[in-house]
Amino acid sequence: MTHVALVTGGSRGIGRVTAMRLLTDGWAVAFTYSQSIDAALQFECDAGKAQLAAYECDVRDGASNRKLVEMVAQRFGSIDALVNNAGIREDALLYNMSEEQFDTVIDTNLKGTWSMTKAVLPLMMEQRHGAIVNVVSLSGVHGVVGQTNYSASKGGVIAMSRSLAREVARSGIRVNCVAPGLVDTEMVASLDPEVKKAMIREIPIRRMITPDEVAAAISFLISDDASGITGQVMLVDGGASA
DSSP states (O other), rough: OOOOOETTTTTTTTHHHHHHHHHHHHHHEEEEEEEEEOHHHHHHHTTTOOOEEEEEOTTTTTHHHHHHHHHHHHHSSOOOEEEEOOOOOOOOOGGGEEEEHHHIIIIIIIIIIHHHHHHHHHHHHTTOOOOEEEOOOOOHOOOTBBBHHHHHHHHHHHHHHHHHHHGGGGTTTEEEEEESSBBBBBBHTTTHHHHHHHHHHHHSSOOOHHHHHHHHHHHHHSSGGTTTOOEEEEEEEETTTT
């Protein structure tokens, strides 16, 4: 029987690579996008790849999330894993940060993760099994200058994940986090080159993490090989937090 994974924010970056990795691993994958969808993935969906489906969804909207879960369950029969990857950044020093910048990041990264998880949980609890992986950040573990909103959102997801792991363990559901360090994605590409170089010098392996390395960690945590792991944060940061 094919396992089914739902990946939020799956049209680009870590989300896209994770979706492709899970397909390679034999999963059926449903992924969400909010505004634009990567042309390559759109082509695969339009080509009728039976194990891959794209859905437009705003993870901040509870009604939209519940509708999405219903559609995915109807199409594939179940949702065995949820990867909460959708997220945004609106960086600024706190004294320059607007209330809108703070609220937008918290609503998307923290409330969006909460809302999508709440939508999926009834199905997983009925199935008596499931794995949830929340993509957080090293920023949520140690804090980063200019990211008080982002750090708060990701730190909140970590705390939420640990609490939820205790709540649902007896229902056969595992909840973990993957915390990437500096990952070579579009989001990082916007950083000042000198700032990026300085950040890389702080990483023991002296390079950025690749999206494939993050996807491998996610793939492991939702697999049966990780059946005894819940409530944990897996750091994929090249030793930056060592």
